[in-house]
Amino acid sequence: MSEETETPLPARTIVSPSELQAHSNLDGELNSLLEQKIAAAEGWIETYIGEPLASMDPLPAAIREAVLQLAAHFYENREATLVGVSADEMPFGVMTLIRPYRVWSF
Secondary structure, three states, X not given: OOOOOOOOOOOOOOOOHXXXXXXXOOOOOOHHHHHHHHHHHHHHHHHHHOOOHHHOOOOOHHHHHHHHHHXXXXXXXXXXXXXXXXXXXXXXXXXXXXXXXXXXXX
């Protein structure tokens, strides 16, 4: 039986945990949780646009804003099920912010 080891999060520099904390009006020591949400948001956006965010120089402000909005959404909605609440798949505006940067291949 093999031991499970925790996979480290990739090093990201697009948005810092302190930026997300300020954006979301959060208090307390949440760095590791916020790092996880940032990594998930950045990974989702990279998959959608078809390009690593690290390769974008300079990084568009719209992409940074989308990472902040999506990471905040992931933090606020940490459960897979919501009861008695209307749920949307994506926070308003994220798709609009990132769509112009999508790489289309035919």
